[in-house]
Amino acid sequence: MSDTLTTIGFDADDTLWHNERFFALTQSHFAELLADHTDHETLMQRLLEAERRNLPHYGFGIKGFTLSMIETAIEVTDGHAPASVIAEILNAGRDMLSHAVELLPHAAEAVEHLRRQYKVIVITKGDLLDQERKLAQSGLRDLFHGIEIVSAKTPEVYARIFNAYGTGADQGMMVGNAMASDVVPMIAAGGWGVHVPHGLSWEIEHAATPEHKRYHEIPDLAHLPKLIETLTQGQINATS
Known part of the structure; x- marks a missing residue:
């Protein structure tokens, strides 16, 4: 890893x-x-x-x-x-299926900041046409290096996507609000899973919090660049 x-x-x-x-x-x-x-x-x-x-x-x-x-x-x-x-x-x-898209705080800023140094991709579930509509209306679509609309988020799906767009799941991070879909299977695939809790959550997406060194939680996306900076600095210190 x-x-x-x-x-x-x-x-x-x-x-x-x-x-x-x-x-x-x-x-x-x-x-x-x-x-x-x-x-x-x-x-x-x-x-x-x-x-x-x-x-x-x-x-x-x-x-x-x-x-x-x-x-x-x-x-x-x-x-x-x-x-x-x-x-x-x-x-x-x-x-x-026609509601207006309203970005969450700090979403655009986080993606714009991180794309300068990393490949950034969207991995989402849901209706194909609806997700494409929301991506287009969000104003974020062109910021991403890749977009994947999938039927399920599993370790195998994450392994395939991060191999295709990056250098493997073990060098990838998944950021999302759903513990069961965004965090747990990404860690199982060998990557980092970052949980960003949302005030409302679907019961089907609930899962136990992983006890794993690659699991992290942040209150909102404003904290993501700092978390990644801390992880990267830790890597540098470990090899120096």
Whole structure:
């Protein structure tokens, strides 16, 4: 395992720009639509169960989320969900697919700073068209040396990407808000995993904090250049 860092991967949703809050708002509207059929907690649990079931079929993203809401609405109404409710769910999904992109604090500055010395890439999951739209609207697209929109983030996927764009996963770093997708599998691939917690997080992305020397946590992306500088200085001191 090499201690030289050459390539930095960034997650997109809730790392570079806001995303989960749109899911939260839609879930609240979903609960209002079905308030006569079940309570909020039960509905959210049923929705989460549907999302888990459907991930292997629909993958990550708004389209799969919308289909899971429709499935849940049918289940909790015993097959009698009104057409008007289904139409409202479909409208909510379309609204999510057209929301404006709002960058998180320090995202642009961190990428602009680090690209001067490292290869920087985006590695994100979700609907292809939606992620391409958000990248285009973010104003960040041209700052990256590579963009990968994948169906899953696994150690094997990270190994492939960091071999293609950099010098291997062991000389790569993945930065993101999702412990289960951005951090844990990157460390398993031999790289650094940097967790940037977000106020809202999807339960499916929860995972135990790794006890590993290549795991780090920072409060926001403003702290990323300093973290990398510290790691690089440690490498220099170790070899001098």
